[in-house]
Amino acid sequence: MRVLLTLPPELAAKLAAIYQKLKEEYNCIAGQISLTCQDCPDNCCDSWFFHHTYSEWAWLWQGLNQLDEASLARITARAEDYLQQSEEQLAAGQTPRIMCPLNEEGRCCIYEHRLLICRMHGIPVALTRPQDKQVLRFPGCFRCQKIVKEKYSKPDEAPFMDRTHLFSQLAALEAEFLGGSGQLYPKIKKTIAELIVQGPPAIHL
Ligand code: SF4
Numbered sequence: 001m002r003v004l005l006t007l008p009p010e011l012a013a014k015l016a017a018i019y020q021k022l023k024e025e026y027n028c029i030a031g032q033i034s035l036t037c038q039d040c041p042d043n044c045c046d047s048w049f050f051h052h053t054y055s056e057w058a059w060l061w062q063g064l065n066q067l068d069e070a071s072l073a074r075i076t077a078r079a080e081d082y083l084q085q086s087e088e089q090l091a092a093g094q095t096p097r098i099m100c101p102l103n104e105e106g107r108c109c110i111y112e113h114r115l116l117i118c119r120m121h122g123i124p125v126a127l128t129r130p131q132d133k134q135v136l137r138f139p140g141c142f143r144c145q146k147i148v149k150e151k152y153s154k155p156d157e158a159p160f161m162d163r164t165h166l167f168s169q170l171a172a173l174e175a176e177f178l179g180g181s182g183q184l185y186p187k188i189k190k191t192i193a194e195l196i197v198q199g200p201p202a203i204h205l
């Protein structure tokens with residue numbers, strides 16, 4: 001039997017609080033760097049990245065379920081196309097660069113339900129890996145890197161957001177969502193297209 005996993009309101013509220021904190025920290029760093037997406041010639045929604053939690057998968061589907069049938073069918077068709085294109089590009093040894101199926105005319109169709117990684121893109125960030133405490137630094141988007149190069153003598157001098165605590169909070173929320181039965185659920189590493197084509201997260205009992 002297939003049982004759908006839906007995010008209860010109290011966990012949706014916790015997730016919203018994580019996103020709000022992220023937004024505040026993002027705006028603070030972006031302000032210091034003077035990074036804005038206004039009139040950006042790029043659209044970073046064609047970047048190749050993955051999602052790792054059932055809770056955000058469920059959150060994404062909460063947004064998708066608010067769309068009308070025709071919109072959802074259009075998005076699903078684009079997601080299927082995305083999967084085919086990405087397979088072809090990977091087979092050709094390339095890192096896929098394909099517009100996200102949720103991007104319509106430059107805008108995100110589920111903006112309020114977009115995921116943590118989408119909300120973080122742009123500014124320089126750091127992450128301390130839990131397994132070996134190694135600090136990983138990411139320089140931000142191309143526009144951010146250009147500004148940093150002009151403004152600071154070394155990239156390390158630019159302000160950055162440490163996203164470790166937000167990832168830890170998301171991991172704790174995920175554990176709560178899976179009710180201590182995380183071992184029943186395989187680890188996930190999925191593109192947004194896969195999260196759409198595979199439908200809402202579910203457990204097979
Ligand atoms: S995050 Fe960077 S690349 Fe993406 S739209 Fe904003 S400025 Fe442009």
Ligand code: SF4
Binds near residue numbers: 107
């Ligand atoms: S979910 Fe929305 S914000 Fe994230 S990549 Fe897709 S269109 Fe862009």
